[in-house]
Amino acid sequence: MQGVMAWRLMRRKAFSTISKAFKSFSGYPTTRSPSLLELDLPDNWTPNPTTATTTAIPHFQNHASRQTAALIDGRLMAEEIRSGIASEIKRMRDATGKVPGLAVILVGNRKDSQTYVRNKIKACEEVGITSLMAELPDKCGEDEVLDAVLSFNENPSVHGILVQLPLPQHLDEEKILNAVSLEKDVDGFHPINMGNLAMRGREPLFVPCTPRGCIELLLRSGVQIMGKKAVVIGRSNIVGLPTSLLLQRHHATVTVIHAFTKNAEQITQEADIVVSAVGVPNLVRGFWLKPGAVVIDVGTSPVEDPGSEYGYRLTGDVCYEEAVKVVSAITPVPGGVGPMTIAMLLCNTVDSAKRAFGFS
Numbered sequence: 001m002q003g004v005m006a007w008r009l010m011r012r013k014a015f016s017t018i019s020k021a022f023k024s025f026s027g028y029p030t031t032r033s034p035s036l037l038e039l040d041l042p043d044n045w046t047p048n049p050t051t052a053t054t055t056a057i058p059h060f061q062n063h064a065s066r067q068t069a070a071l072i073d074g075r076l077m078a079e080e081i082r083s084g085i086a087s088e089i090k091r092m093r094d095a096t097g098k099v100p101g102l103a104v105i106l107v108g109n110r111k112d113s114q115t116y117v118r119n120k121i122k123a124c125e126e127v128g129i130t131s132l133m134a135e136l137p138d139k140c141g142e143d144e145v146l147d148a149v150l151s152f153n154e155n156p157s158v159h160g161i162l163v164q165l166p167l168p169q170h171l172d173e174e175k176i177l178n179a180v181s182l183e184k185d186v187d188g189f190h191p192i193n194m195g196n197l198a199m200r201g202r203e204p205l206f207v208p209c210t211p212r213g214c215i216e217l218l219l220r221s222g223v224q225i226m227g228k229k230a231v232v233i234g235r236s237n238i239v240g241l242p243t244s245l246l247l248q249r250h251h252a253t254v255t256v257i258h259a260f261t262k263n264a265e266q267i268t269q270e271a272d273i274v275v276s277a278v279g280v281p282n283l284v285r286g287f288w289l290k291p292g293a294v295v296i297d298v299g300t301s302p303v304e305d306p307g308s309e310y311g312y313r314l315t316g317d318v319c320y321e322e323a324v325k326v327v328s329a330i331t332p333v334p335g336g337v338g339p340m341t342i343a344m345l346l347c348n349t350v351d352s353a354k355r356a357f358g359f360s
């Protein structure tokens with residue numbers, strides 16, 4: 001009996017020592033393993049040298065006659081959606097005397113971000129959404145950005161707030177995005193919106209624009225998602241992660257591929273639906289794809305092209321010229337996911353205003 005008591009005492013002591021060790025390592029008052037959450041390693045993509053593009057991929061137009069895949073026209077779909085939104089806003093104005101408002105925060109002078117923000121504001125004007133903008137210099141302090149967010153949070157004529165990403169390195173993205181009011185988080189990047197998207201039976205107030213656009217592209221093209229094998233390449237907070245969650249919500253069996261995935265090609269070869277969002281031009285080659293698969297290409301990378309007007313052209317993650325000969329449908333770059341991202345931002349802003357006005 002004494003032996004058992006001594007053993008129990010010893011075990012309790014050992015357990016308490018281990019707990020304390022974990023507590024001091026992780027700072028959490030629990031007994032969780034210090035490695036449970038693992039390191040947040042960056043996804044630096046190094047295409048497989050044996051399969052990567054070694055020779056230039058011929059330009060699409062030279063091979064247009066051999067194209068077999070249907071083109072999923074994001075520009076056209078976005079136009080239809082914007083026209084529906086314009087009518088909806090007219091109906092809202094007639095009934096309430098009010099219209100939705102979107103506030104945009106742009107920090108720094110990245111040319112691509114400036115273009116996206118300009119396009120977002122132009123799209124707002126065209127459908128009847130009022131837009132406000134806070135433009136801050138590259139070297140601005142975190143407090144200035146937070147002040148802009150907080151003042152938009154309190155402004156009743158603002159129904160949507162977006163902080164254009166990426167932010168300059170010295171700013172704490174997490175802190176800034178967390179400050180956006182949950183009810184105005186039209187980008188859907190607030191952790192509570194993202195958490196609710198991840199959990200079964202929960203409804204996020206907003207779904208991030210690009211992932212929502214990807215699903216709309218599939219649904220409006222008549223692609224069945226339920227029961228299909230989907231591969232999402234990339235696991236960013238903006239696109240890869242929420243897209244994988246949305247596809248799961250649509251009852252696909254989802255595999256996420258990232259820079260540490262072994263046999264990415266073989267895994268992708270089994271997918272009925274492939275969404276690629278890594279920003280590596282032509283990473284996904286024709287032989288990665290299953291015949292008849294549907295491809296949504298989110299990647300938009302500028303690639304040198306002396307023959308084009310600006311000396312570069314936008315290129316997707318998927319080698320289009322090869323893919324069109326294999327898959328059943330594919331989004332082009334440009335003209336696929338990009339225009340849908342902006343259309344979905346307008347949808348989220350209108351949804352937010354409807355909630356605020358109690359208008360349906």
Ligand SMILES: Nc1nc2c(c(=O)[nH]1)N[C@@H](CN(C=O)c1ccc(C(=O)N[C@@H](CCC(=O)O)C(=O)O)cc1)CN2
Pocket residue numbers: 115116162163164165166187209210238300314333334335336337338339340341342
């Ligand atoms: N706060 C956010 N930041 C960023 C987001 C976002 O959704 N919210 N997404 C991207 C950039 N982005 C929107 O902000 C975006 C990217 C591309 C397009 C687009 O229409 N692309 C066109 C081509 C445009 C061109 O010619 O330059 C296309 O693909 O046809 C729209 C929006 C990162 N940051």
